[in-house]
Amino acid sequence: MAMAAMKLFVTLIFLLCLVSPLTSAESTDFQYCNKKANYDVKVSQINITPYPVKGGRTTTFSIIADTGKNLTGGKLVIDVNYLFFHVHQETIDLCKETSCPASGDFVISHSQELPGFTPPGSYTLTMKMMDEKNKQLSCITFSFSISLFDESQALSASS
Numbered sequence: 001m002a003m004a005a006m007k008l009f010v011t012l013i014f015l016l017c018l019v020s021p022l023t024s025a026e027s028t029d030f031q032y033c034n035k036k037a038n039y040d041v042k043v044s045q046i047n048i049t050p051y052p053v054k055g056g057r058t059t060t061f062s063i064i065a066d067t068g069k070n071l072t073g074g075k076l077v078i079d080v081n082y083l084f085f086h087v088h089q090e091t092i093d094l095c096k097e098t099s100c101p102a103s104g105d106f107v108i109s110h111s112q113e114l115p116g117f118t119p120p121g122s123y124t125l126t127m128k129m130m131d132e133k134n135k136q137l138s139c140i141t142f143s144f145s146i147s148l149f150d151e152s153q154a155l156s157a158s159s
Helices: 002-023 151-158
Strands: 026-028 041-049 058-071 075-082 085-093 102-113 121-130 136-147
Touching: 026 136, 041 136, 058 136, 075 102
Parallel strands: none
Antiparallel strands: 026 041, 041 058, 058 102, 075 085, 075 121, 121 136
16 A cells, blocks of 8 residues: 555656646746835736746736725736837736726736747836826836746756
8 A cells, every 4th residue: 555655646746747847937026116105006926927938928927916996997007128128018908907896906917929039038027007097006117037948948958
């Protein structure tokens, strides 16, 4: 009986090692744009899936937040910089990225397919959340990296 349990345990660990690179996510540090501001929407965590980010693939940015307000609409204004260059800006309907009305704890989830050739390196994303009257509800900034290789390819390339 103990031998069968050990084989099952080893098999489960092996399967977990195979599956975890396929579902890798990265929680990233962020800063508020104005550290002294008392934003109506407080962000607690940002997850990027899959990580590392790679050109030609869809990446999902999930922002976990909470508010004491009842958000019935608004927009997200996203700016992306590569090194010192502004490379992308878009405005997105808030209610397309989360369920409206939103109040209490909620998640903003935005998926973006990057161009096939996206220069590898460090990027900085700034996201401003605005209500229907253009009042700023929150503003955060965070960095992420775009890899030239998949995680498994990067390991192979370094061997």
